[in-house]
Amino acid sequence: MREEYDFSNARKNPYILKEKKQITINLNTEVVDYFKQQSENSGIPYQTLINMYLTDCVVNERKLQMEWK
DSSP, X not given: OOSOOOOTTOOOOTTOOSOOOOOOOOOOHHHHHHHHHHHXXXXXXXXXXXXXXXXXXXXXXXXXXXXXX
């Protein structure tokens, strides 16, 4: 293995559809447990499932509706 690598001619991966941004988010335990259970059933990682669900909300322009009781 080389001690140094030259990435001056490197280019971005053309197969990446969209870039992702890493964040920290606090979720309720029930939410994480739900998506982990769905992950076991589907074989898709739970973080990917959460991202897919949120992406669906964005694509379909779902509006948050909250009702305080």
